[in-house]
Amino acid sequence: MPTVAMLDDLPKGAWIALMVIGFILFWPVGLGILFYLIWSGKMQAWKREHGYGCSSAKFRRHGSTGNSAFDAYRDETLKRMEEEQKAFGEFLERLRRAKDQAEFDQFMAERRAQDNATSV
Structure with a gap:
């Protein structure tokens, strides 16, 4: 049985796969995983890592x-x-x-x- 700490260490692709499978099998499970990812801040961390989090003001001034x-x-x-x-x-x-x-x-x-x- 995986512990919570092991779940936190899952790579990003695994989280996305779990969410998709959850939506396919039983949509509330997929929705729960999505809410967890948003609530825990994992989605924001992915944004920062890939540079998707630039603000429009930053783009306006420097882009x-x-x-x-x-x-x-x-x-x-x-x-x-x-x-x-x-x-x-x-x-x-x-x-x-x-x-x-x-x-x-x-x-x-x-x-x-x-x-x-x-x-x-």
């Missing part, structure tokens, strides 16, 4: 397609989009502040009306 005209266009477009995103965020912040101010002014007006009604 070159080999076509300098396209790279310049891409960089310019990304810069413009980042500026638009920043401007839109500032616009949303101004809207939130205006809405908060209007709600506060309405609250104060209602409170003053209640105070005037009780003091009369």
